Amino acid sequence: MSVLKVQGLHASYRKNKVLHDVSFEVEQGSLTSIVGPNxxxxxxxxxxxxxxHPKLSGDVSFFGSTLSQTKTRVxxxxxxxxVDWDFPTNALDVVMMGLYGRVGWLKWPNKSHKEKAMASxxxxxxxxxxxxxISQLSGGQQQxxxxxxxxxxxxxxxxxxxxxxxxxxxxxxAIMTTLKNLKMSGKTVMVVHHDLQTVEDxxxxxxxxxxxxxxxxxxEDAFTKDNVYRAYGGSLRFMxxx
Amino acid sequence: xxxxxxxxxxxxxxxxSCGIVGVFLILRRMAMMADAISHTVLLGIVTAFLITRExxxxxxxxxxxxTGLLTALLVQWFHSRGVQQDASIGVVFTxxxxxxxxLIATQVGNAHLDTKHALMGEIAFVPxxxxxxxxxxEVPKATFMLAAVLLVVLVVILAFYxxxxxxxxxxxLAASIGIPVVLLHYVFMSMVSITTVASFDAVGAIMVVAMxxxxxxxxxxxxxxxxxxxxxxxAFGVISAFAGYYVAVWLDTSISGSMAFATGIxxxxxxxxxxKHGVLSRYLYRYERPDQEEQxxxxxx
Numbered sequence: 001m002s003v004l005k006v007q008g009l010h011a012s013y014r015k016n017k018v019l020h021d022v023s024f025e026v027e028q029g030s031l032t033s034i035v036g037p038n039x040x041x042x043x044x045x046x047x048x049x050x051x052x053h054p055k056l057s058g059d060v061s062f063f064g065s066t067l068s069q070t071k072t073r074v075x076x077x078x079x080x081x082x083v084d085w086d087f088p089t090n091a092l093d094v095v096m097m098g099l100y101g102r103v104g105w106l107k108w109p110n111k112s113h114k115e116k117a118m119a120s121x122x123x124x125x126x127x128x129x130x131x132x133x134i135s136q137l138s139g140g141q142q143q144x145x146x147x148x149x150x151x152x153x154x155x156x157x158x159x160x161x162x163x164x165x166x167x168x169x170x171x172x173x174a175i176m177t178t179l180k181n182l183k184m185s186g187k188t189v190m191v192v193h194h195d196l197q198t199v200e201d202x203x204x205x206x207x208x209x210x211x212x213x214x215x216x217x218x219x220e221d222a223f224t225k226d227n228v229y230r231a232y233g234g235s236l237r238f239m240x241x242x
Numbered sequence: 243x244x245x246x247x248x249x250x251x252x253x254x255x256x257x258x259s260c261g262i263v264g265v266f267l268i269l270r271r272m273a274m275m276a277d278a279i280s281h282t283v284l285l286g287i288v289t290a291f292l293i294t295r296e297x298x299x300x301x302x303x304x305x306x307x308x309t310g311l312l313t314a315l316l317v318q319w320f321h322s323r324g325v326q327q328d329a330s331i332g333v334v335f336t337x338x339x340x341x342x343x344x345l346i347a348t349q350v351g352n353a354h355l356d357t358k359h360a361l362m363g364e365i366a367f368v369p370x371x372x373x374x375x376x377x378x379x380e381v382p383k384a385t386f387m388l389a390a391v392l393l394v395v396l397v398v399i400l401a402f403y404x405x406x407x408x409x410x411x412x413x414x415l416a417a418s419i420g421i422p423v424v425l426l427h428y429v430f431m432s433m434v435s436i437t438t439v440a441s442f443d444a445v446g447a448i449m450v451v452a453m454x455x456x457x458x459x460x461x462x463x464x465x466x467x468x469x470x471x472x473x474x475x476x477a478f479g480v481i482s483a484f485a486g487y488y489v490a491v492w493l494d495t496s497i498s499g500s501m502a503f504a505t506g507i508x509x510x511x512x513x514x515x516x517x518k519h520g521v522l523s524r525y526l527y528r529y530e531r532p533d534q535e536e537q538x539x540x541x542x543x
Contacts, residue, residue, distance in 0.1 A: 014324060050418050068420075076418040083412045087269060088468045097408045101419030106401055133466035153419070 003028045003157050003188045004049075009058030011041075011048045018044045020212045022058070026157075026190065026205075031183045033193040033202065033219075036209035037232045042192045043079065045209065046159045050076055062157065072101060075155030077146050079162050085135050091145045092130040095120055098149040120148040125174055140171030147175055158182065158189045165194060176202055199223055248369040248382055250487055253501060255388035256441040256453055257479025259395050263437045264458030265468075265475045266399075266430060269410045274328060275314065276434060276454045278335035280447045282313045283439045284360050285342035292349055303387075303436050310435025311428060313338060363446030363498045384443040391440040395433055399472075402426070407468060445498040452502035453479060460505075460512040463519045478508050 002025040009022040018041040026032060034042050047053035049060050051067055062070040075098075095117040096109050103109050121127050124144040129137060137145065143163055150158055164172055179202075182189055190207075193199060199206055199219065206223045208214040208231040215227040243251070267276050283306040290305030291297055313334055320330040346356065372380040399406060408416045409423050417423045434454075441450045457478035461471045486501025493500070514521050 047414075052414055052417050071418075071420045074418070076415060078412065078414045082414060084269075084271075087411045088462065088466050088471050089407070089411065090466070093407075094411070097404075097412065097415065098419075100404050100408050100416075101421065103404065109404065135466075149415075 002026060003063055005061045007059045009048060010056040011044060011053060012056060018211065019048060022213055024207060024213055024216045026188060028188050029183060029186050030188055030205045031179055031203050032190045032205035032207055033199050034190060034207045034209055035193055035199060040210045042209055043161050046161055046192065073156040075150045075153040075158045077150045077160040077163055080143050080146060085142060090131050090133055091121065091126060092117055094134060094145050095149045095152055098152040117152050120152040123151060124148040140167040143167050144171055144174060147178055156187055158187065160191045162192050162194060245369050248385060249365055250484060252368050252385045252388060252444050253365060253483035253487060254480045255392055256444050257483040258476045259392045259437045260441060260450065260453035261457045261475035261479030262395055262399060262472055263433055264454040265472050266406055266410060267454060268458045268462055273455050274331050277451050278331050279310045279313050279434050280438045280450045281335050281339040282309045283435055283442065284447060285309050285338045287439065288342050288345045288350065302439050306435045306439030307432050310431050314428060314431040361446050361448050362496060363442065363444050363449060365444045365497045368444055388440045391436050395437060398433060445501060449498040449502040452505045456505035456509050457482060460509040463512045463516040482508055
């Protein structure tokens, strides 16, 4: 069954067209990397699908339904740099935010919410840092907190924007273990990814994007040299030299 | 209550409401919007006065909410059409403020309302403008209005505490889990507007910005907890109000000016001495390596 179906999606930032006729379907239990050069519209694609950025045209359906009807089943991990890490709050509190949609209006999070959040932190190896102010965490630890927040949402479909960008090796391993566990338990994960070297090791599916879908499918079929060159154009050579 | 008592109570109410609202202004990085709204509510007050010929609480609050929202909407509208955010704020608020000033000068004439009063406030007159409140007897109008606004602010902040927190920290996540981020933004702008207009009489359009921004900015330096930051910011507002009043009496100078100056002193002390972000503690602990670097070094080795 396809958990996500995108058809003819177009979107722009101001006057620049960022996404052009993007169409693809994602199967349940897949772990997909979204790969493409800078400005290919990877983050925009996530935001448009989640209705955080307006689309010009096209259709997105989740579990055969609309986003508003399936919101609790969809989890989102924004780029780490998108929030202010000097915000006066601690790691546990940030993870609890993943539950706010479920706590309900005019209610305060209770003990069971707190326990769930602690369990997620522990799962990411961050239990000892629950009371730590978030600016006192390293980049990798901050990313783990974000992942813990996604886990606590207990969604069926996750979108993650560059969770592996700028993290240390231990965090990268912890995150990949988590993603694989999510996949094992039948969840579907789409990850914006920037490191072409690790695509084959980490992901079973790949979506090569450059404003439109260049290739999409199982990693061994879609992640070919030809397709990667087509997605990156001339910029790939420079990237590898750098 | 004595004359001094009413002034101190009024100023403390300004300090409390502004301090609490100010925390979210700082955390949402909207300090400039406070500056803008504090000026544009003048247009709301003048318009309300021209329509009703009264300088009364409810009309002024409604006028302030309308112009506050108008300011927020116009700023957003220009920004979404390619004008830079700060330029958009600058253009919108000066223009609306100017309309207010022109209307005062040409239409209002000799009423209580004049430009100097609008900019600087006149807390010394507050105790003389009284109204009858059941059970409490005669209460200055401005004080009563401030108490009502403080109550509204407290209820709205506490009732939607987790929503304010998540939309301030991570609006994208908030939207993705179904929290109405845009609606909350305009509710918040309305709160800024009513707080501003209620404080207006006491401290005026320029000083109210000091009360909104400075105690919150100082509180931010002392704590890593949002709830404590709210309490501290309110307390700093009240402390500044008291200190400002007595300095003004001592030097025989403008009360609102002294209060704004007192907020500046509170901030300066915080900036120098706060344990977490203060200059002094940074100097003392400059050789201690923060966690971040240790972690990165661990990761490399």
